[in-house]
Amino acid sequence: MSLPNLHRNTWLHIGAALLLALVAMLLIRLHYANGATPAADSVQAGRRLAEAWCSPCHAIDANGARSQTTTAPDFVAVANMPSTTELALKVFLQSSHPTMPNVILTAEQRGDLVNYILSLKRS
Known part of the structure; x- marks a missing residue:
């Protein structure tokens, strides 16, 4: 085999190893994203955000009323849409x-609100 x-x-071997490592990290991330339960504090913080900012237009829980x-859409319906991730x-x-x-939400606020909405998903 020549030097070139x-x-x-x-x-090629280095590239293949890096690609394999990236795929493994992605699969691990997807596993934890779908299987991990968010911290209760995050869900509660998300509910408080929803009450403050979203409730004038959205029903934010199964019992919530919204403006006529x-x-x-209500958050329970959003949480239970097949496309909601x-x-x-x-x-x-x-x-x-x-x-x-x-x-305008910070990344943490966005995560809390998302965790709250996803907590409304029916099993």
Whole structure:
């Protein structure tokens, strides 16, 4: 084997090892994202945020009432949509929406609100 081929094979092995390590880390992250129970403090903090900022338009729990002048979905319905995931909610909360006020959340607040919404998911 010539020196350039040896060099190229070494880089291919390093690249393959890095790719394998990244895939393993992604799978571990996905496992914990779907299987871990969020801390109760985060869920409670998310509920407080929902009461303060979201309840004028959304029903934030199974017993909650919302304004009759809005078509905003209730949080229980959102939590139980098949497409609702932690990532989907975080992306949604970072995006601007014409029918919603422009509420700016910190990463921690966004995580708390997402944990609260996901806690409403029926088994």
